[in-house]
Amino acid sequence: xxxxxxxxxxxxxxxxxxxxxxxxxxxxxxxxxxxxxxxxxxxxxxxxxxxxxxxxxxxxxxxxxxxxxxxxxxxxxxxxxxxxxxxxxxxxxxxxxxxxxxxxxxxxxxxxxxxxxxxxxxxxxxxxxxxxxxxxxxxxxxxxxxxxxxxxxxxxxxxxxxxxxxxxxxxxxxxxxxxxxxxxxxxxxxxxxxxxxxxx
Numbered sequence: 001x002x003x004x005x006x007x008x009x010x011x012x013x014x015x016x017x018x019x020x021x022x023x024x025x026x027x028x029x030x031x032x033x034x035x036x037x038x039x040x041x042x043x044x045x046x047x048x049x050x051x052x053x054x055x056x057x058x059x060x061x062x063x064x065x066x067x068x069x070x071x072x073x074x075x076x077x078x079x080x081x082x083x084x085x086x087x088x089x090x091x092x093x094x095x096x097x098x099x100x101x102x103x104x105x106x107x108x109x110x111x112x113x114x115x116x117x118x119x120x121x122x123x124x125x126x127x128x129x130x131x132x133x134x135x136x137x138x139x140x141x142x143x144x145x146x147x148x149x150x151x152x153x154x155x156x157x158x159x160x161x162x163x164x165x166x167x168x169x170x171x172x173x174x175x176x177x178x179x180x181x182x183x184x185x186x187x188x189x190x191x192x193x194x195x196x197x198x199x200x
Contacts, residue, residue, distance in 0.1 A: 030097055032079065033070035034105035036063055040171050041116035047167050052107075053082040083109050085165070113168035120175035129176045131196045132169045133158040142193060152180060152188050156196075170198040 032054070038047050046067035053060055054071045057079070063069045071081075074097055081093045091109045095102065113119075115132070123129045131154060133139075139158040149155055154176070163169060173196060180188050192199060 030074045031072045031101040033103050036067045036107040039110045040113055041118045050085045055080040114164050115168050115172045117171050117175045120172045124179050130155050130157040132173050134163040137161050148191050173198040
């Protein structure tokens with residue numbers, strides 16, 4: 001009888017140990033995932049790429065083509081997700097991870113665009129549309145670009161080595177592309193500089 005009780009006690013302790021290991025593995029195997037969208041002016045888009053930082057772990061994650069992200073192998077606790085690509089002061093989101101993974105922690109960021117679709121529409125109304133370039137310290141000037149600017153009543157503008165976010169530039173340029181297509185059909189596309197952001 002005493003041997004049986006010892007055996008039951010040993011089995012009970014073993015079960016507690018296995019359960020403890022299982023619980024520990026479960027608490028260390030949590031994840032936070034969701035989707036990210038960025039608001040550029042009045043347009044909600046999925047950026048081509050963006051980096052997310054998880055604190056205090058200092059984990060870094062990227063998004064896929066649909067804007068989905070995932071941080072894995074986490075413990076229960078309070079975290080901050082920082083979106084570090086779009087604004088001078090990065091946007092932070094607080095999230096508490098308990099005993100289950102979070103699969104729908106969606107993020108919305110408003111980009112501090114100095115240029116966007118609305119700015120392009122204003123420039124078009126003022127008859128001062130631009131085609132934006134992102135160059136280097138020394139801007140590149142093509143010998144025939146002046147003829148193009150005069151022919152289509154538009155100006156090339158190079159931000160040099162300190163451009164705004166590329167998504168903002170693309171949104172502006174695409175609005176101007178649509179304007180040029182309507183006014184000149186698509187023939188201007190054969191003559192435009194190929195380094196205009198978003199033309200390809």
